Amino acid sequence: MRDAPLRLAVFDVDGTLIDSQDFIVEAMNRAFRAMGVPLPTRNEVLSIVGLSLHDAIQRLVPGLSAPEVAEASHQYKDMFIQLRAEKGGEASAPMYPGARVALEHLHRRDEVLLGVATGKARRGLEHAYDAHDLRRFFATSQTADNHPSKPHPSMLHAALAETGAEVAQAVMIGDTSFDMEMGRAAGYRTIGVTWGYHSREGLIAAGADLLVDTYADLTAALDELWGQA
Template sequence: MKLVLFDCDGTLVDSAAIIHSSMERTFDEAGFQTPDLVQTKSVIGLSLEIAIARMLEREIDEQINHMANRYRHHSQLMRSAQDCHEPFYDGVWELLDALRQVDEILIGVVTGKSRRGLNNLLAKHDLGSAIISTRTADECPSKPHPAMVMECCAEAGVDPSRTIVIGDAVYDMQMARNAGATAAGVTWGYCDKETLQEAGAHHIVEEPAELMPIIGALAQEGQEPCATS
Protein backbone atom coordinates (compact mmCIF):
# COMPACT_ATOMS: atom_id res chain seq x y z
CA MET A 1 0.00 0.00 0.00
CA LYS A 2 0.96 3.63 -0.52
CA LEU A 3 -0.25 6.59 1.49
CA VAL A 4 -0.78 9.98 -0.15
CA LEU A 5 -1.11 12.82 2.36
CA PHE A 6 -2.34 16.17 1.10
CA ASP A 7 -2.00 19.54 2.74
CA CYS A 8 -5.29 21.42 2.43
CA ASP A 9 -5.04 25.23 2.15
CA GLY A 10 -2.94 26.13 -0.87
CA THR A 11 -2.78 22.54 -2.09
CA LEU A 12 -6.33 21.19 -2.39
CA VAL A 13 -8.27 24.44 -2.09
CA ASP A 14 -7.52 28.14 -2.54
CA SER A 15 -8.55 29.63 0.79
CA ALA A 16 -6.12 32.56 0.89
CA ALA A 17 -8.85 35.19 0.52
CA ILE A 18 -10.84 33.94 3.51
CA ILE A 19 -7.75 33.40 5.65
CA HIS A 20 -6.42 36.87 4.84
CA SER A 21 -9.72 38.59 5.51
CA SER A 22 -9.97 36.82 8.87
CA MET A 23 -6.42 37.92 9.71
CA GLU A 24 -7.16 41.51 8.71
CA ARG A 25 -10.20 41.64 11.00
CA THR A 26 -8.31 40.00 13.85
CA PHE A 27 -5.32 42.34 13.67
CA ASP A 28 -7.45 45.45 13.24
CA GLU A 29 -9.63 44.49 16.20
CA ALA A 30 -6.51 44.02 18.36
CA GLY A 31 -5.13 47.41 17.36
CA PHE A 32 -2.28 46.15 15.19
CA GLN A 33 -1.46 47.18 11.64
CA THR A 34 -3.21 44.78 9.30
CA PRO A 35 -0.87 42.35 7.53
CA ASP A 36 -0.50 42.29 3.78
CA LEU A 37 -1.40 39.24 1.73
CA VAL A 38 2.23 38.15 1.37
CA GLN A 39 2.60 38.04 5.17
CA THR A 40 -0.56 36.00 5.54
CA LYS A 41 0.43 33.52 2.84
CA SER A 42 3.83 33.02 4.46
CA VAL A 43 2.27 31.47 7.58
CA ILE A 44 -0.57 29.46 6.03
CA GLY A 45 -0.12 25.88 7.19
CA LEU A 46 1.16 26.68 10.66
CA SER A 47 -0.96 26.24 13.76
CA LEU A 48 -2.90 29.44 14.34
CA GLU A 49 -1.19 30.67 17.51
CA ILE A 50 2.25 30.10 15.99
CA ALA A 51 1.21 31.84 12.77
CA ILE A 52 -0.03 34.98 14.54
CA ALA A 53 2.99 35.09 16.85
CA ARG A 54 5.32 34.82 13.87
CA MET A 55 3.52 37.64 12.05
CA LEU A 56 3.92 39.83 15.14
CA GLU A 57 7.50 38.65 15.68
CA ARG A 58 6.93 37.68 19.32
CA GLU A 59 6.34 34.68 21.52
CA ILE A 60 2.92 33.16 22.11
CA ASP A 61 1.25 34.85 25.06
CA GLU A 62 -2.23 35.55 26.42
CA GLN A 63 -2.91 38.21 23.78
CA ILE A 64 -1.84 35.88 20.96
CA ASN A 65 -4.17 33.19 22.30
CA HIS A 66 -7.01 35.71 22.44
CA MET A 67 -6.31 36.82 18.87
CA ALA A 68 -6.33 33.20 17.73
CA ASN A 69 -9.77 32.73 19.25
CA ARG A 70 -11.00 35.93 17.60
CA TYR A 71 -9.61 34.70 14.27
CA ARG A 72 -11.59 31.48 14.68
CA HIS A 73 -14.71 33.55 15.34
CA HIS A 74 -14.23 35.69 12.21
CA SER A 75 -13.30 32.68 10.09
CA GLN A 76 -16.36 30.72 11.19
CA LEU A 77 -18.65 33.64 10.36
CA MET A 78 -17.13 34.03 6.91
CA ARG A 79 -17.23 30.33 6.13
CA SER A 80 -20.87 30.08 7.21
CA ALA A 81 -21.88 32.76 4.71
CA GLN A 82 -23.63 31.49 1.61
CA ASP A 83 -21.17 33.25 -0.71
CA CYS A 84 -18.09 31.72 0.96
CA HIS A 85 -15.84 30.38 -1.78
CA GLU A 86 -12.90 28.03 -1.26
CA PRO A 87 -12.46 26.55 -4.74
CA PHE A 88 -10.50 23.42 -5.52
CA TYR A 89 -7.52 24.17 -7.72
CA ASP A 90 -7.86 23.18 -11.37
CA GLY A 91 -7.06 19.51 -11.82
CA VAL A 92 -7.08 18.62 -8.11
CA TRP A 93 -10.53 17.04 -8.13
CA GLU A 94 -9.57 14.94 -11.14
CA LEU A 95 -6.40 13.83 -9.33
CA LEU A 96 -8.36 12.81 -6.24
CA ASP A 97 -10.81 10.90 -8.41
CA ALA A 98 -7.97 9.08 -10.17
CA LEU A 99 -6.29 8.16 -6.90
CA ARG A 100 -9.55 6.77 -5.53
CA GLN A 101 -9.64 4.27 -8.39
CA VAL A 102 -6.31 2.66 -7.40
CA ASP A 103 -6.75 -0.04 -4.76
CA GLU A 104 -3.20 0.17 -3.41
CA ILE A 105 -3.38 3.92 -2.75
CA LEU A 106 -4.76 5.37 0.47
CA ILE A 107 -5.49 9.10 0.79
CA GLY A 108 -5.17 11.35 3.83
CA VAL A 109 -5.01 15.02 4.78
CA VAL A 110 -2.53 16.76 7.10
CA THR A 111 -3.44 20.38 7.68
CA GLY A 112 -3.09 23.45 9.83
CA LYS A 113 -6.87 23.84 9.64
CA SER A 114 -8.99 23.21 12.69
CA ARG A 115 -10.78 19.87 13.00
CA ARG A 116 -14.13 21.59 12.48
CA GLY A 117 -12.85 23.42 9.43
CA LEU A 118 -11.52 20.28 7.79
CA ASN A 119 -14.60 18.22 8.61
CA ASN A 120 -16.84 20.91 7.15
CA LEU A 121 -14.80 21.00 3.95
CA LEU A 122 -14.80 17.22 3.52
CA ALA A 123 -18.53 17.01 4.23
CA LYS A 124 -19.33 19.86 1.84
CA HIS A 125 -17.62 18.00 -1.01
CA ASP A 126 -18.64 14.47 0.08
CA LEU A 127 -15.02 13.39 0.50
CA GLY A 128 -15.37 11.67 3.86
CA SER A 129 -15.42 8.16 2.43
CA ALA A 130 -12.37 8.79 0.24
CA ILE A 131 -10.09 10.11 2.99
CA ILE A 132 -8.98 7.36 5.36
CA SER A 133 -6.82 9.36 7.77
CA THR A 134 -6.64 13.04 8.75
CA ARG A 135 -4.76 15.13 11.27
CA THR A 136 -5.26 18.82 12.04
CA ALA A 137 -3.71 21.53 14.18
CA ASP A 138 -6.18 20.59 16.92
CA GLU A 139 -4.66 17.14 17.42
CA CYS A 140 -0.95 17.47 16.66
CA PRO A 141 1.98 19.83 17.08
CA SER A 142 2.33 22.42 14.34
CA LYS A 143 4.14 21.62 11.13
CA PRO A 144 7.04 20.96 10.54
CA HIS A 145 6.82 18.54 13.48
CA PRO A 146 6.37 15.06 11.94
CA ALA A 147 3.51 13.98 14.25
CA MET A 148 0.74 14.49 11.68
CA VAL A 149 2.50 12.26 9.16
CA MET A 150 3.62 9.65 11.65
CA GLU A 151 0.15 9.30 13.18
CA CYS A 152 -1.52 8.99 9.77
CA CYS A 153 1.05 6.36 8.76
CA ALA A 154 0.38 4.39 11.93
CA GLU A 155 -3.37 4.63 11.47
CA ALA A 156 -3.17 3.52 7.82
CA GLY A 157 -0.60 0.81 8.50
CA VAL A 158 1.80 2.27 5.93
CA ASP A 159 5.50 2.94 6.51
CA PRO A 160 6.68 6.56 6.00
CA SER A 161 8.98 5.33 3.22
CA ARG A 162 5.81 4.40 1.30
CA THR A 163 4.21 7.77 2.02
CA ILE A 164 4.23 11.00 0.03
CA VAL A 165 3.33 14.38 1.50
CA ILE A 166 1.96 16.84 -1.06
CA GLY A 167 1.96 20.49 -0.10
CA ASP A 168 2.63 24.06 -1.14
CA ALA A 169 4.58 25.31 1.88
CA VAL A 170 8.05 25.09 3.38
CA TYR A 171 6.49 23.53 6.48
CA ASP A 172 5.01 20.68 4.43
CA MET A 173 8.38 19.80 2.89
CA GLN A 174 10.14 19.96 6.26
CA MET A 175 7.43 17.87 7.92
CA ALA A 176 7.72 15.18 5.24
CA ARG A 177 11.51 15.09 5.58
CA ASN A 178 11.29 14.94 9.37
CA ALA A 179 8.96 11.94 9.11
CA GLY A 180 11.07 10.09 6.53
CA ALA A 181 8.42 10.48 3.83
CA THR A 182 8.71 11.77 0.26
CA ALA A 183 8.11 15.51 -0.06
CA ALA A 184 6.31 16.78 -3.17
CA GLY A 185 5.93 20.53 -3.56
CA VAL A 186 3.24 22.15 -5.70
CA THR A 187 3.65 25.57 -7.30
CA TRP A 188 -0.04 26.50 -7.64
CA GLY A 189 -0.30 27.42 -3.94
CA TYR A 190 1.38 30.09 -1.85
CA CYS A 191 5.10 29.30 -2.28
CA ASP A 192 7.51 29.50 -5.23
CA LYS A 193 9.59 26.70 -6.70
CA GLU A 194 12.95 27.95 -5.43
CA THR A 195 11.72 28.17 -1.84
CA LEU A 196 10.25 24.67 -2.01
CA GLN A 197 13.56 23.34 -3.32
CA GLU A 198 15.45 25.00 -0.48
CA ALA A 199 13.01 23.43 1.98
CA GLY A 200 13.96 19.95 0.78
CA ALA A 201 11.29 18.97 -1.75
CA HIS A 202 12.09 15.71 -3.49
CA HIS A 203 9.77 16.66 -6.34
CA ILE A 204 8.15 19.89 -7.49
CA VAL A 205 5.17 19.92 -9.86
CA GLU A 206 3.23 22.63 -11.64
CA GLU A 207 0.09 20.62 -12.47
CA PRO A 208 -1.83 18.06 -10.38
CA ALA A 209 -1.62 15.44 -13.15
CA GLU A 210 2.18 15.43 -12.79
CA LEU A 211 1.79 13.78 -9.39
CA MET A 212 0.40 10.48 -10.68
CA PRO A 213 3.70 9.06 -12.04
CA ILE A 214 5.54 10.28 -8.94
CA ILE A 215 3.07 8.49 -6.69
CA GLY A 216 3.32 5.41 -8.88
CA ALA A 217 7.11 5.38 -8.50
CA LEU A 218 7.01 6.00 -4.75
CA ALA A 219 10.11 4.56 -3.05
CA GLN A 220 9.89 0.99 -1.87
CA GLU A 221 10.05 0.36 1.87
CA GLY A 222 13.60 0.76 3.15
CA GLN A 223 14.87 2.71 0.13
CA GLU A 224 16.11 6.27 0.19
CA PRO A 225 13.69 8.92 -1.06
CA CYS A 226 13.99 9.94 -4.69
CA ALA A 227 16.18 12.83 -5.82
CA THR A 228 14.86 16.35 -6.29
CA SER A 229 13.35 16.87 -9.73
Protein backbone atom coordinates (compact mmCIF):
# COMPACT_ATOMS: atom_id res chain seq x y z
CA MET A 1 0.00 0.00 0.00
CA ARG A 2 1.29 3.46 -0.87
CA ASP A 3 1.95 5.85 2.01
CA ALA A 4 2.32 8.80 -0.35
CA PRO A 5 -0.44 9.97 -2.69
CA LEU A 6 -0.31 8.83 -6.31
CA ARG A 7 1.87 11.20 -8.30
CA LEU A 8 1.97 11.74 -12.06
CA ALA A 9 4.85 13.07 -14.17
CA VAL A 10 4.01 13.62 -17.85
CA PHE A 11 6.82 14.13 -20.36
CA ASP A 12 6.97 15.73 -23.75
CA VAL A 13 9.09 13.69 -26.21
CA ASP A 14 10.84 15.74 -28.93
CA GLY A 15 13.23 18.17 -27.30
CA THR A 16 12.63 16.74 -23.83
CA LEU A 17 13.38 13.02 -23.92
CA ILE A 18 14.76 12.65 -27.45
CA ASP A 19 16.84 15.07 -29.53
CA SER A 20 15.10 14.60 -32.88
CA GLN A 21 15.77 18.09 -34.23
CA ASP A 22 17.86 16.96 -37.21
CA PHE A 23 15.10 14.57 -38.36
CA ILE A 24 12.38 17.17 -37.95
CA VAL A 25 14.25 19.98 -39.72
CA GLU A 26 15.33 17.79 -42.64
CA ALA A 27 11.85 16.29 -43.12
CA MET A 28 10.26 19.74 -43.08
CA ASN A 29 12.82 21.11 -45.55
CA ARG A 30 12.25 18.19 -47.91
CA ALA A 31 8.49 18.64 -47.69
CA PHE A 32 8.58 22.34 -48.52
CA ARG A 33 11.18 21.77 -51.24
CA ALA A 34 8.91 19.19 -52.88
CA MET A 35 6.10 21.74 -52.91
CA GLY A 36 8.28 24.58 -54.18
CA VAL A 37 7.62 26.60 -51.03
CA PRO A 38 10.44 28.76 -49.58
CA LEU A 39 12.27 26.85 -46.88
CA PRO A 40 11.82 28.00 -43.28
CA THR A 41 14.93 28.53 -41.18
CA ARG A 42 16.11 25.90 -38.71
CA ASN A 43 15.10 28.11 -35.78
CA GLU A 44 11.66 28.66 -37.29
CA VAL A 45 11.13 24.90 -37.63
CA LEU A 46 12.31 24.19 -34.09
CA SER A 47 10.04 26.91 -32.74
CA ILE A 48 6.94 24.90 -33.74
CA VAL A 49 8.08 21.49 -32.45
CA GLY A 50 5.42 20.17 -30.10
CA LEU A 51 2.42 21.40 -32.03
CA SER A 52 0.34 19.00 -34.08
CA LEU A 53 1.58 18.84 -37.67
CA HIS A 54 -1.33 20.79 -39.18
CA ASP A 55 -1.00 23.64 -36.66
CA ALA A 56 2.80 23.65 -36.99
CA ILE A 57 2.67 24.11 -40.77
CA GLN A 58 0.05 26.83 -40.50
CA ARG A 59 2.34 28.73 -38.13
CA LEU A 60 5.39 28.24 -40.32
CA VAL A 61 3.68 29.47 -43.50
CA PRO A 62 0.52 31.41 -42.59
CA GLY A 63 -0.35 32.12 -46.22
CA LEU A 64 -0.88 28.50 -47.26
CA SER A 65 -4.40 27.48 -48.26
CA ALA A 66 -6.13 24.60 -46.48
CA PRO A 67 -5.34 22.16 -49.35
CA GLU A 68 -1.70 23.31 -49.32
CA VAL A 69 -1.47 22.74 -45.55
CA ALA A 70 -2.88 19.25 -46.06
CA GLU A 71 -0.38 18.59 -48.87
CA ALA A 72 2.53 19.85 -46.76
CA SER A 73 1.43 17.60 -43.89
CA HIS A 74 1.30 14.63 -46.25
CA GLN A 75 4.72 15.48 -47.70
CA TYR A 76 6.25 15.82 -44.23
CA LYS A 77 4.97 12.40 -43.18
CA ASP A 78 6.34 10.83 -46.37
CA MET A 79 9.71 12.54 -45.95
CA PHE A 80 9.96 11.45 -42.33
CA ILE A 81 9.33 7.84 -43.38
CA GLN A 82 12.07 8.18 -46.01
CA LEU A 83 14.49 9.54 -43.41
CA ARG A 84 13.59 6.72 -41.05
CA ALA A 85 14.56 4.22 -43.76
CA GLU A 86 17.73 6.10 -44.71
CA LYS A 87 19.13 6.76 -41.25
CA GLY A 88 17.96 3.85 -39.16
CA GLY A 89 14.87 5.31 -37.62
CA GLU A 90 14.36 6.95 -34.26
CA ALA A 91 17.35 5.07 -32.85
CA SER A 92 19.56 7.60 -34.61
CA ALA A 93 17.86 10.43 -32.68
CA PRO A 94 19.57 10.19 -29.28
CA MET A 95 18.01 10.44 -25.87
CA TYR A 96 19.25 13.40 -23.87
CA PRO A 97 22.00 12.68 -21.32
CA GLY A 98 20.54 11.32 -18.10
CA ALA A 99 17.04 10.80 -19.48
CA ARG A 100 17.00 7.02 -19.14
CA VAL A 101 18.50 7.09 -15.66
CA ALA A 102 15.84 9.58 -14.54
CA LEU A 103 13.03 7.48 -16.02
CA GLU A 104 14.33 4.33 -14.37
CA HIS A 105 14.62 6.05 -11.00
CA LEU A 106 11.12 7.51 -11.13
CA HIS A 107 9.64 4.26 -12.48
CA ARG A 108 10.92 2.37 -9.44
CA ARG A 109 8.96 4.60 -7.06
CA ASP A 110 5.65 2.92 -6.21
CA GLU A 111 3.76 6.19 -5.82
CA VAL A 112 4.89 7.64 -9.17
CA LEU A 113 3.28 7.06 -12.55
CA LEU A 114 4.85 8.35 -15.74
CA GLY A 115 3.14 9.53 -18.90
CA VAL A 116 3.76 11.09 -22.31
CA ALA A 117 1.94 13.96 -24.01
CA THR A 118 3.36 14.62 -27.47
CA GLY A 119 2.59 16.36 -30.72
CA LYS A 120 3.87 13.23 -32.48
CA ALA A 121 1.44 10.87 -34.14
CA ARG A 122 0.88 7.50 -32.47
CA ARG A 123 2.90 5.78 -35.20
CA GLY A 124 5.90 8.02 -34.55
CA LEU A 125 5.67 7.56 -30.80
CA GLU A 126 5.57 3.79 -31.18
CA HIS A 127 8.72 3.94 -33.32
CA ALA A 128 10.43 6.03 -30.64
CA TYR A 129 9.32 3.62 -27.91
CA ASP A 130 10.69 0.65 -29.84
CA ALA A 131 13.94 2.36 -30.80
CA HIS A 132 14.79 3.33 -27.23
CA ASP A 133 12.94 0.64 -25.25
CA LEU A 134 10.75 3.23 -23.53
CA ARG A 135 7.25 1.75 -23.61
CA ARG A 136 7.61 -0.03 -20.27
CA PHE A 137 8.07 3.23 -18.38
CA PHE A 138 4.77 4.89 -19.25
CA ALA A 139 1.34 4.25 -17.79
CA THR A 140 -0.36 6.67 -20.20
CA SER A 141 0.61 7.92 -23.68
CA GLN A 142 -1.27 10.75 -25.35
CA THR A 143 -0.61 11.73 -28.99
CA ALA A 144 -1.78 14.23 -31.58
CA ASP A 145 -4.00 11.63 -33.30
CA ASN A 146 -6.75 11.85 -30.70
CA HIS A 147 -6.44 15.35 -29.26
CA PRO A 148 -6.33 19.02 -30.24
CA SER A 149 -2.88 20.48 -30.63
CA LYS A 150 -0.95 21.77 -27.67
CA PRO A 151 -1.46 24.00 -25.74
CA HIS A 152 -5.03 22.66 -25.47
CA PRO A 153 -5.18 20.64 -22.20
CA SER A 154 -7.03 17.61 -23.64
CA MET A 155 -4.00 15.30 -23.53
CA LEU A 156 -3.33 16.08 -19.88
CA HIS A 157 -6.97 15.64 -18.89
CA ALA A 158 -6.88 12.21 -20.54
CA ALA A 159 -3.68 11.31 -18.67
CA LEU A 160 -5.41 12.03 -15.36
CA ALA A 161 -8.43 9.97 -16.36
CA GLU A 162 -6.30 7.00 -17.41
CA THR A 163 -4.09 6.96 -14.32
CA GLY A 164 -6.50 8.04 -11.60
CA ALA A 165 -4.06 10.68 -10.36
CA GLU A 166 -5.31 13.94 -8.88
CA VAL A 167 -4.42 17.13 -10.72
CA ALA A 168 -2.81 18.55 -7.57
CA GLN A 169 -0.18 15.78 -7.82
CA ALA A 170 0.42 16.09 -11.59
CA VAL A 171 3.41 17.75 -13.27
CA MET A 172 4.04 18.45 -16.96
CA ILE A 173 7.69 18.35 -18.08
CA GLY A 174 8.65 19.85 -21.43
CA ASP A 175 10.97 22.06 -23.41
CA THR A 176 8.53 24.44 -25.11
CA SER A 177 6.16 27.22 -24.18
CA PHE A 178 3.37 25.02 -25.60
CA ASP A 179 4.10 22.41 -22.91
CA MET A 180 4.04 25.01 -20.13
CA GLU A 181 0.83 26.58 -21.43
CA MET A 182 -0.82 23.17 -21.77
CA GLY A 183 0.20 22.22 -18.25
CA ARG A 184 -1.16 25.43 -16.76
CA ALA A 185 -4.41 25.10 -18.73
CA ALA A 186 -4.88 21.60 -17.28
CA GLY A 187 -4.12 22.69 -13.72
CA TYR A 188 -0.78 20.85 -13.59
CA ARG A 189 2.44 22.17 -12.12
CA THR A 190 5.09 22.64 -14.81
CA ILE A 191 8.82 22.04 -15.20
CA GLY A 192 10.65 23.51 -18.17
CA VAL A 193 13.81 21.78 -19.38
CA THR A 194 16.45 24.10 -20.81
CA TRP A 195 18.17 21.68 -23.21
CA GLY A 196 15.35 21.65 -25.76
CA TYR A 197 14.01 23.91 -28.50
CA HIS A 198 12.63 26.98 -26.68
CA SER A 199 14.54 29.53 -24.62
CA ARG A 200 14.65 29.86 -20.84
CA GLU A 201 12.92 33.22 -21.22
CA GLY A 202 10.15 31.68 -23.29
CA LEU A 203 9.57 28.92 -20.74
CA ILE A 204 9.39 31.41 -17.89
CA ALA A 205 7.04 33.69 -19.82
CA ALA A 206 4.78 30.68 -20.52
CA GLY A 207 4.46 30.01 -16.79
CA ALA A 208 7.01 27.34 -15.89
CA ASP A 209 6.99 26.74 -12.13
CA LEU A 210 10.59 25.52 -12.21
CA LEU A 211 13.40 25.15 -14.73
CA VAL A 212 15.98 22.36 -14.76
CA ASP A 213 19.27 22.40 -16.64
CA THR A 214 20.05 18.67 -16.47
CA TYR A 215 18.18 15.43 -15.84
CA ALA A 216 20.16 15.10 -12.61
CA ASP A 217 18.06 18.01 -11.28
CA LEU A 218 14.67 16.62 -12.28
CA THR A 219 13.79 14.34 -9.35
CA ALA A 220 14.45 17.08 -6.79
CA ALA A 221 12.34 19.52 -8.82
CA LEU A 222 9.46 17.04 -9.00
CA ASP A 223 9.64 16.34 -5.28
CA GLU A 224 9.59 20.06 -4.58
CA LEU A 225 6.40 20.55 -6.59
CA TRP A 226 4.74 17.40 -5.25
CA GLY A 227 5.61 18.52 -1.73
CA GLN A 228 3.80 21.82 -2.32
CA ALA A 229 0.55 20.10 -3.37
